[in-house]
Amino acid sequence: MPTTDHLVETVTSLVEDAVTAPSMHNAQPWRFVHRAGTRVLALYGDPSRSLPAGDPDGRGLHLGCGAALFNLRVSAAHHGWDAAVELLPDPRDPWHLADVVLQEPGPADPGPADLYPAVRQRHTSRFPFSDERIPAEIVDGLRGAALLEGCRLIVPGSWHSDAVLDLVRDAALFESADAALREEIASWTHTGKPGEGPATEGIPSYALGPRQYGVSAPARDFDAPRDLPGRAVAAFEAEPQIALLGTMDDSPADWLRAGQAMERVLLQATLDGLSTSLMSQPLEWPELRALTREPGSLTGFVHMVFRFGYGPRGVATPRRPVGEVLSVE
Known part of the structure; x- marks a missing residue:
C-alpha cells in the first residue's frame, strides 16, 4: 500500500494532467478533492465558474469536467493505476460529478495509457487547415x-x-x-x-x-x-x-x-x-x-x-495552479 505522502504526490500529478482538458471559454469549471489516506479522488463542478448566458443548463460545464475526468483516467493508467469511476455518486449533491478510485490494473486491462503523450500536445487550433482530406x-x-x-x-x-x-x-x-x-x-x-x-x-x-x-x-x-x-x-x-x-x-x-x-x-x-x-x-x-x-x-x-x-496545432492556453483546484481532506 503506497504511503499517504506518495498517494498525495500521485494524485497531484494526475490532477496536473486532468486540468489540461478543454472547457468552454477555458473557464476550467472543475474542483478535485482527495480524501487523505484513501485512493479516492472526487470531482466536483464549480458553480462559481459557470456561464449563465452561454451555458444556462450546465451542459457545457459537464462536458469540460468529463474531459478532465478522461485525462485523469489516462494519467492514472500511465502511472500504473486503473481508475474506477462512479458518475454522480451523491443524488443529494448535483455538483459532485464523479468519484474515482485508484486500483491495481488487471493483466488484460492496460487502460488508455497509450493516449498519454497527447495529453500535453492537444491544443485547440483556431487557425486555417489545409484542404487535405483525412484518410x-x-x-x-x-x-x-x-x-x-x-x-x-x-x-x-x-x-x-x-x-x-x-x-x-x-x-x-x-x-x-x-x-x-x-x-x-x-x-x-x-x-x-x-x-x-x-x-x-x-x-x-x-x-x-x-x-x-x-x-x-x-x-x-x-x-x-x-x-x-x-x-x-x-x-x-x-x-x-x-x-x-x-x-x-x-x-x-x-x-x-x-x-x-x-x-x-x-x-x-x-x-x-x-x-x-x-x-x-x-x-x-x-x-x-x-x-x-x-x-x-x-x-x-x-x-x-x-x-x-491538417494545419497548425494551436498553442497552449493558461491553466490555474493545481493548488487552486485540488484540496486534500
Missing part, C-alpha cells in the same frame, strides 16, 4: 474512440455538413444580438489590457488565431466585438471536415460521458497528426441544437461539433 481509417479510429465511451461520432454527408455550417453562422448572428452573451464571452477573453481577469484562465489574445476571410469554416471569433489591432486575416479551408458527437439521451450523466468521449476523440486525433477545434455555438441555442441532428440518426442529442484537419 478513412483515421476517421474510423475516431469513431471507435467515441464508441469506447458509449457515444457516437457522426461524420455528416455533404448536405448535413452544409446545414450544420449554416447553423454555426446562424448562431453567430444570434450571439451578435445578445448583449449578455457578448459581455460574458468578452469577460473570458484576454487582450492584455488592465482590469481583465486572471492570466491563469480564459482565452488569451495569442490563442485567437487570425480573423477569418469569408465565412467558410465554423471557427468562433472571440475578438469580434473589439477588433484587436494588428491581428492577421486569413482564408480558411473551403470545405471544413467536421464531425458531431452525440448520445441517445440528454441527462447530466450523458453529458459527463460525452465529455469523456470528446477528450478521447481529441487525444486520438492528436496522436493521428490532426489539428482540432471545437464548435459549440449552435449547441448553445436550443432551437438550433435540435436542428444539428441528422433526421433518422441513432444519435438523439448532439453535444459537440468537431473541426478536424
Whole structure:
C-alpha cells in the first residue's frame, strides 16, 4: 500500500494532467478533492465558474469536467493505476460529478495509457487547415474512440455538413444580438489590457488565431466585438471536415460521458497528426441544437461539433495552479 505522502504526490500529478482538458471559454469549471489516506479522488463542478448566458443548463460545464475526468483516467493508467469511476455518486449533491478510485490494473486491462503523450500536445487550433482530406481509417479510429465511451461520432454527408455550417453562422448572428452573451464571452477573453481577469484562465489574445476571410469554416471569433489591432486575416479551408458527437439521451450523466468521449476523440486525433477545434455555438441555442441532428440518426442529442484537419496545432492556453483546484481532506 503506497504511503499517504506518495498517494498525495500521485494524485497531484494526475490532477496536473486532468486540468489540461478543454472547457468552454477555458473557464476550467472543475474542483478535485482527495480524501487523505484513501485512493479516492472526487470531482466536483464549480458553480462559481459557470456561464449563465452561454451555458444556462450546465451542459457545457459537464462536458469540460468529463474531459478532465478522461485525462485523469489516462494519467492514472500511465502511472500504473486503473481508475474506477462512479458518475454522480451523491443524488443529494448535483455538483459532485464523479468519484474515482485508484486500483491495481488487471493483466488484460492496460487502460488508455497509450493516449498519454497527447495529453500535453492537444491544443485547440483556431487557425486555417489545409484542404487535405483525412484518410478513412483515421476517421474510423475516431469513431471507435467515441464508441469506447458509449457515444457516437457522426461524420455528416455533404448536405448535413452544409446545414450544420449554416447553423454555426446562424448562431453567430444570434450571439451578435445578445448583449449578455457578448459581455460574458468578452469577460473570458484576454487582450492584455488592465482590469481583465486572471492570466491563469480564459482565452488569451495569442490563442485567437487570425480573423477569418469569408465565412467558410465554423471557427468562433472571440475578438469580434473589439477588433484587436494588428491581428492577421486569413482564408480558411473551403470545405471544413467536421464531425458531431452525440448520445441517445440528454441527462447530466450523458453529458459527463460525452465529455469523456470528446477528450478521447481529441487525444486520438492528436496522436493521428490532426489539428482540432471545437464548435459549440449552435449547441448553445436550443432551437438550433435540435436542428444539428441528422433526421433518422441513432444519435438523439448532439453535444459537440468537431473541426478536424491538417494545419497548425494551436498553442497552449493558461491553466490555474493545481493548488487552486485540488484540496486534500
